[in-house]
Amino acid sequence: MTTIGILGAGQLGKMLAEAAAELGFKTHVFAPDADPVAAAAATHFTQADYEDIKALQKFAASVDVITLEFENVPVAPLKKLATPIYPSPAALEISQHRVREKTLANSLGIETAPFAAVRSPEELRRAMETVGVPGILKTCTLGYDGKGQWKVATPADAPPLPPGDYIYEGFVQFDKEISVIVARGTGGEIQCFEPVENMHRNHILHTTTAPANISAEIAAKAIHTATTLANALEVAGLLAVEMFITRDGHVLMNEMAPRPHNSGHWTLDGCNVSQFEQAIRAVTGMKLIAPKRTAEKVVMTNLIGDEVNHLESWKKPGAHIHMYGKKESRPGRKMGHVTILSPRD
Ligand SMILES: Nc1ncnc2c1ncn2[C@@H]1O[C@H](COP(=O)(O)OP(=O)(O)O)[C@@H](O)[C@H]1O
Ligand SMILES: [Mg+2]
Incomplete structure (x- = not known):
């Protein structure tokens, strides 16, 4: 296997392409956008519509496996391609539709709102x-x-x-919002990143803290929820599952995404394997790594809109700044993130 196809070309695609390159793979990114951020990190870029079957077929013929950073790709054209797609179009069909994903969760005994x-x-x-x-x-x-x-x-x-x-x-009066990112290999092998805690501002993820401040029992329930869903969907690659924790200890699945997730960016600096490397490992049949956090506490903060104009304030020991290279900052647009590691005593 030499070339990995990636559908979608935002920052998640960029970081996937960078991880693939570090493992020695070439990448080919496919997206409708002009001059997207992932194009600069990839070996090849095709700009075409997700419904353009001719362009998709040409793209599929140029790669050994297809994965994605954007789950809202129309599924019908993907089903016509001969190249393996991980996670599968069937998994996409469920996770791109809120009623279908919650219905699946309930059918597996997982609680939702x-x-x-x-x-x-x-x-x-x-x-x-x-x-x-x-x-x-x-x-x-x-x-x-x-x-x-x-x-x-x-x-x-x-x-x-x-x-x-x-x-x-x-409406759920939740105590905390958490997420779990699970990696599942093509042979069904599973590795989970630990549950992390997410704070939103204006409905946009603001910070992720690893580890989540939850009991071992809730953490086990959250990991069980994520792995049950990944197994049911037969995911190869990543499945990110957002959950609400209620005050009385219920774990409610909120939504899931079969791709790298913003709440997993902390793993780039604070873990022995990043979510992006793990995704590439999972879709190429490489061995998965058992994730281990490398600091006592890791906090990832998104830089949204004009916040990128104040980078100096983030320059301190233990801080890792990541800029996505977007040309224009707009309100609500994710421009980069900063990860701060608190060392073990
Ligand atoms: N049923 C609910 N009860 C309470 N808060 C909710 C509920 N659904 C969503 N929210 C809040 O809105 C945020 C965004 O909703 P979500 O379903 O994750 O959609 P998306 O992230 O795709 O915009 C959640 O992270 C949570 O803070
Ligand atoms: Mg969400």
Whole structure:
């Protein structure tokens, strides 16, 4: 195996391509964007639409395996390609749709917020009656950083919505938000990164702290949740699972993504294996590494929008600054991150 294809070309693709290069692989990134950040880190870049089957076939023929940094790639064209795709289009189909992923979780005995599928104002009214208020109405697909979500206490709170698939979820009074990133090899081998704690600001991940400040029992439940989902989806590669911890110790699956995750960036500096290296290992059939944190505590902070203009304040011992190379900073745009390691005493 020599060349790894990557669908999507943002910072996750860039860091995947860098990890692949360190392991001696070539990379070919495919995305619709002009001049994306991952292109500079990859061996080849194809700019084409995800529905452009001719371009996809040419891309697939040029690589040994295809993986992704963006899970919202249309699945139908991918199913026509002969090259192995890890995680599989079948896993993508579930994880790119909020009702499907929560239904799968519940069928495996994993708890979620109470929810109902919504396709019309009438169904929203009924969902609010059965699930209870307040709640959050979300688009089933393509949502990120809180986009496509509305907190609602009465049906009138929902904006006029175009037809489509929506989910109504009961509002969870969670104590903590955590995530677990699990790597699963092509032969089913599993390695988990430890649970980390996530703080959001304006619906965008602000900080991730490793380890999460949770009991061993909750950590075990969270790891069990992530590995159960990865096994059920037969993931090869990474599965990142976001969870809510309630005050009474319930672990609720919130959403999952079959790719590297922002809450795993701490592993680049604070762990013996990064999530990106582990992903490349998993999709190429290499042995997975058992992750071990290398500092007492690791805190990753996202640099959003204009925050990149104040890098000097982050220059201190134990701080690792990562810039993604995006030309333009916009409000809410992830421009880079900083990881701070607190040494063991
Ligand atoms: N059912 C819920 N109850 C309470 N808070 C929620 C609920 N769903 C989402 N949130 C909050 O909104 C954030 C974003 O929602 P999420 O489902 O993760 O969508 P995305 O990250 O794709 O925008 C979550 O991290 C959490 O803070
Ligand atoms: Mg989320």
